[in-house]
Amino acid sequence: MSTTIEEQIKAIEDEIFKTQKNKHTEYHIGKLKAKIARLKEEQEKRRTSGGRTGTVFGVKKSGNATVAIVGFPSVGKSTILNRLTEAKSEVGAYDFTTLDVVPGVMEYKFAKIQILDLPGLIKDASKGKGRGREVLSVVRAADLIMFVIDAYDTNIGILIKELEAVGIRINTRPADVVITKTDIGGVDVRCTVKLTKIDEELARAIVNEYGYVNAEVVIREDVTVDQLIDVLVGNRVYAKAMVVVNKIDLVKDKAHMAGLKKKFRGYSLVFISAERGTGIDELKEAIYHNLDLISIYLKPQGREVDLDVPLVVRKDATIGDVCDVLHRSIRQNFRYAIVWGRSAKFPGQTVGLDHVLLDGDILSIIKKRGGG
Ligand SMILES: Nc1nc2c(ncn2[C@@H]2O[C@H](COP(=O)(O)OP(=O)(O)O)[C@@H](O)[C@H]2O)c(=O)[nH]1
Ligand SMILES: [Mg+2]
CATH class of the missing domain: 3.10.20.30 (Beta-grasp domain)
Known part of the structure; x- marks a missing residue:
């Protein structure tokens, strides 16, 4: 077969995109998602065994914990690192000034917290754009993700999508599902709670499609298709994330701030002006607090x-x-x-x-x- 894994994934993704989402198609879509998960795993295996590994940045962890600064280019990431630590990260009014990872150490309440200034993430970073895969591999290893956004450009949806594409799951925990390989009997699904988002038949089909012939699956919470697939794939990273809104010196109307508070309800949220030094103490405290x-x-x-x-x-x-x-x-x-x-x-x-x-x-x- 001449089609590459990329092409196969793309074809299935297109099919999912084209399929109407309703009760009658969810079974079909669930199976397609399981197929993609398996193909992506295969793709990852080839990538890491083919000489060129993803880790160009050999960032050595130091201190009690590591925080990764994640944001679009020019939101003020380097300025923040310089405020929090003694590190000197280049600040520029143009995009892509941070070409490498710049580590700094923030000392706070006797803790030494490593802060990493990363190159800005852009859309399709997970596919390798803008050295995205290297950046994301550093994010995967961090203890806390600090999303930095510009007060007037607050779409973190794209960032979260890129993180999710490399297996990072934010502010959540693994679903309570245990899958054990068995020798005979096919895929046996047992639930201890009522499932509302998938049914046992679909769960069985997904586990099957992913590649298990015989397995015992115990589902102990009301999972979605995506959560079940995460358990199957296994190598997910469950990370904590906070949101830092920068450049609030540019915000003049109170309603805008109130809107942001509402939008990021549920996140640990800090407003700062890295340039003026406003909110830096609150930011330090929030980082410390979020690291547990x-x-x-x-x-x-x-x-x-x-x-x-x-x-x-x-x-x-x-x-x-x-x-x-x-x-x-x-x-x-x-x-x-x-x-x-x-x-x-x-x-x-x-x-x-x-x-x-x-x-x-x-x-x-x-x-x-x-x-x-
Ligand atoms: N007005 C304002 N500008 C800022 C603030 N923080 C950073 N900047 C400016 O935004 C630009 C990009 O900053 P930089 O730290 O290099 O962003 P990075 O690409 O995310 O690392 C620079 O011109 C900074 O001076 C801030 O709090 N307020
Ligand atoms: Mg920078």
Whole structure:
């Protein structure tokens, strides 16, 4: 067959586009979507095995967490990075001034937060336009996505579409569906809730179309076709995103601001003027808050706790995670830990590596005798 994968995908996409969407066609469309998902996966495999891999930007992660600045060209991304960090990112009144990823570190409340200034995203970035695939691969690895928009150009729909096209899902979590391969019996679908957006037959057809011959599928929430396909494909990234409206110095009427607030209801939203420096403190606080970081205080064995300088870690961090942050040898020499604070059942509880810490906890790590 001479048609390329691109052409096959395009043909199916065209067919979906042309098909009237109603109760009678949803079965057909669901199957077509599953087919596209499989073809795209195949395409991705070829791309990454064919020598030229997508990661041109070797951005090394540093600090407690990484934030990716995502926006169209010239919205003020570089100006924001310069405001938040000591980095010097080139600012220009013309498009495409940021040709590479410029990292900076924002220090806030004892956290070191890496901020990445990325080249502006444009439509079809996910197909490679404007080095879009490289940019998007950096976004995939970030802990928080910061959409920056111009106060008068607020269409983030295009940006979200580009992120979705590379498997990034924003402000949502994976659907509660478990698919287990089996040896016989075909595709068996079981639901623990009433499905309103698809039915069992369609779910079965999609799982089949995607390539499973025998599987047990347990659906525990009212999923859509797209959510089910996300579970099938697997390599989705579920990222948190916030919205920063820049250049508010240009906004003179209050109704415009009110309109934006309404439009981005549901997002963590900050209004700033990067050029004038308005709203920067609020922005720092919002970034910190959205990253879900917590502070832990260390009490060296036999000494007083240092309450002045906390250790900042991710929410849900375990004792083991803290060990790894401190030094790579600590885990090997770990005997047990003692915890005071909200995660402890009682003050001074003895816990192991799997214990999950909470904000404000005090922690002593007891090492093996003779171990470092
Ligand atoms: N009026 C106004 N202009 C801004 C603001 N922030 C950035 N700019 C201007 O917008 C242009 C593009 O900024 P830049 O940071 O290079 O945008 P980037 O392409 O998104 O990195 C420059 O001329 C900046 O001076 C702002 O808050 N208000
Ligand atoms: Mg720039």
